[in-house]
Amino acid sequence: MSSLSLRALALSCLLLPGLAGAAELDGSQLSAWWGLPFAGVLLSIAVMPLLAPMFWHHHFGKVSAAWALVFLVPFALTFGAGATGAAVVHAALAEYIPFIILLTALFTVAGGIFVRGNLHGSPGLNTGILAIGAVLASFMGTTGASMLLIRPLIRANDNRRHQVHVVVFFIFIVSNAGGALTPLGDPPLFLGFLKGVGFFWTLEHLWAKTGFIIGVLLVLFYLIDSYYYRRREEVRAPDPTPDTPRLGFDGAINFALLGVVVVLVLMSGLWKSPVVFNVAGTEVGLPGIVRDVGLIIVTLVSLRITPESAHEGNQFNWAPMQEVAKLFAAIFLTIIPVIAMLKAGVDGPFAAVIRAVTHADGSPNNAMYFWATGALSSFLDNAPTYLVFFNTAGGDPQVLMTTLAPTLIAISAGAVFMGANTYIGNAPNLMVKAIAEDRGVKMPSFFGYMAWSVAILVPLFLVVTWIWFL
Secondary structure, three states, rough: OHHHHHHHHHHHHHHHHHHHOOOOOHHHHHHHHHHHHHHHHHHHHHHHHOOOOOHHHHHHHHHHHHHHHHHHHHHHHHHHHHHHHHHHHHHHHHHHHHHHHHHHHHHHHEEEEEOOOOOOOHHHHHHHHHHHHHHHHHHHHHHHHHHHHHHHHHHHHHOEEOOOOHHHHHHHOOOOOHHOOOOOOHHHHHHHHHHHHOHHHHHHHHHHHHHHHHHHHHHHHHHEEEHHHHOOOOOOOOOOOOEEEEEEOOOOOHHHHHHHHHHHHHHHOOOOOOOEEEEOEEEEEEHHHHHHHHHHHHHHHHHHHHHHHHHHHHOOOOHHHHHHHHHHHHHHHHHHHHHHHHHHHHHOOOOOHHHHHHHOOOOHHHHHHHHHHHHHHHHOOOOHHHHHHHHOOOHHHHHOOOOOOHHHHHHHHHHHHHHHOOOOOHHHHHHHHHHHHHHHOOOOOHHHHHHHHHHHHHHHHHHHHHHHHH
């Protein structure tokens, strides 16, 4: 667990005496100024690696902790120990800890699968890997598919001078758009499934949009990759990865463990248990506890049974996971007032955002639902953002799946597709970036990556809007 989460939990322990009667945070009573610590975290992630790269590399955890304290201390002084402690405990137990446990399990299990042999990163092979990842993402999650394929893809291209575009398109396709077809693909869709949206509803209604986006991105990637590949100086010799007689897998038992992870996640959504534990105002259900304990066991089993050759081949280490844990701990804490203000709807500081998704006659503006959900999902946690607009559109799953189906499609598509707009739009984005940098790929800065997404994804989203949401 990161130093920031430890400090947050320590603070919550100090606040425990006042938690029992703490009410849910009322976003209508908050000023937009409470969003400044969250903005500070985002700006730190975006700017400090450019202005002070060595300082950031060694102290990003301390910077994250500082921003969390900038929020927590004034908030506790203003609203009291009860409200602050309840918010911290809820963020930890209902959001951050399950989130990190799942990511750690997927990171560990996928990191224990080593593709033996040398794949040569040609445009055709790279495009094929991205296409396979797009399919896998909807069935094992964007994080699972990303962690499984990013290392073999980087290794296949380690003898090429231009690798950045390969990783960027991997984030676009595998870490985001590919997860749009089932609730297993991306957290916001799983949240909709828990609210009553049918398991196959997204597959039925989003397959055309998903296929269009992935298809266009694959064609565009193939053209860009072919352009670089044809250049005389592109392929370097000797290849850092030696050829072997045949391909194979070390640590193949982890494929079975990946299946266990999928089953545990699906079980936690399907199993309805009356057993609920109230921890300082936050309800923790038995299915969630069983899922998280099961994921911890899977992680430990994977570490125990994975051959050392698999970890060595993947250059497996905990640095990428530690970076994600520390940065997202700060994000999950400082985002508390932002989500509360959004949940307040037209009574909160962000009332203009909520009003923008509704026409004057009261009917939903589906184009604005797509862009508002997507824009906020690019910088906020896309799961609660999805829930905010799900409730803004009425919150009745039966109505949203039928009469207001175009609105739910817009919300779902915005939350999943536009998570690719920034490194923090979806958890695997930052994990893939960290792994790529750990393997020597000089990834773009926060704004450098956004230059790619604005140039490639935003025009594509405009076309999607014109075809399906106007």
